[in-house]
Amino acid sequence: MSFWKKLEAVDVRIIYLILWIAIGIPLLTPLYLPLSISPDTVLYYKAIEALPAGSVVVLGMDVSPAGYGGELGPQARATTYHLFTKPVKVIFLSFWETGAPLIQDVWKNQFVAGELKNKKYGEDYVNLHWIPGSETGMAAFAEDIWKTVAADYKGTKLADLPMMAKIKSINDITMLIVIETGTPGGPEYLRQWQARNRNLKMLIGSLGVSVPGNIPYVASGQYISLLRGGRGATEYQRILNIVTPTDVQSADAMTMSHVVVLVFLLVGNIGYLALKGQKGGKK
């Protein structure tokens, strides 16, 4: 059996082992791989920086735990931290029942918790938790927030939250930031929220696999910008200077896994072409 033939028939467990080692090394010790900042992330940062004092920002935590674990969690934490450093009002909510419990998890982050001390619940930020109904729920919220949401995550009525006194519909919201796993996500917010308030600025925190689907909305100007998966999260953390060794390890592990997949692609195809050549030669 030729070398290439043996290579093609390699045990799948060896492939898994190589990947496991490649991911494991940075998880044991951060490699601090170099990183460039993409223009999209800079635009995302600048859009939040440019928010006038008193602006009302909605942060939609429309995530599943799977997406939150690796890519969207760091995005959500960095975005929340950035918002809390600004004199703006923040409404946290989720149209994903799986995303709502994670809002409080974001607040536990060391950098977010540090800024949270300077903010007052009910006056500077609120958590409206899960809003059922998917896209229809979004439409109802846009039309009349008070009719759609009775109370916040603690059961406090909206009337008892001073911040909500002047926030009645989508027209009272300046910016929407969606940290999204899938549907409902950015396109549904576009249809139901931005279509009702053309001045609504939108930013998206997207999974790496969803980036291609979101690009057309950035090009059309409907989204100001987007964070591109794990890469976007790491870049944003670096701009804000809130990088922990765990974040570096996570980003390095992602890069290593991508590099390994590329090497497998190359080796697999070289083997395929070599075998094809051998067969052609025999003819």
Add this chain to the structure above:
Amino acid sequence: MSFYRKKELPIAITALCAVLAIFATYFKVPEAKAASTTVQTWMLVIVNFAVTVGFVMVIRMHKKRIDKRKPGEKSWMFSAWLIAVLIVYALLGIYGVESTRTGAPTNDPSFNWVYNNAVVALDSAMYSLLAFFIASASFRAFKARTKEAGVLLISAAITMLYNAPAGSTIFGPLAPNFNSLGEWILNVPNMAGFRGITIGAAVGAISLGIRVLTGRERGYLGAGE
């Protein structure tokens, strides 16, 4: 149940709600807007009832699997485990809501503990396993068998590395135009394709909406027609 009550009444209700929502969107009539908002609020209530129906249906389906188990077969245990976890977790949630007496989403520590330490961890682990399948597929399946497959393979490799956290910094010096190439693939061929898909899907959604409105599309009423 008569034919009218079984088919025509649900179709009439659907059409009425749809016409109301469309009218309220395109015509600024305050009464229509108020009625549309009310109907949307009803929908939110109905969704909560649907959760209960879903709960019962899942239990029924898995109970059937347990009842029909064959000797030596062990897969029924997963169904039993699912039912047990479903009931225990639902009870934890209900207890959490009841204990606060506010009607707020549960903040019960046990409920949150299960969510953060079991659901989040397991879901993330399942998603992470994809990396291993992709690695295996990249070696064994993704071959440049034709010219088209070769173009797809090269584009995929560039896009993948462009999206990796340190991809462009590592490979940038090797290929000076790496970043521009990654940007170009995403912003030109990808965007053209996705725009086509988005517009096609929108046209499809409109035609489906018209079919539902006119009662031609009845799939949502249940199996059969």
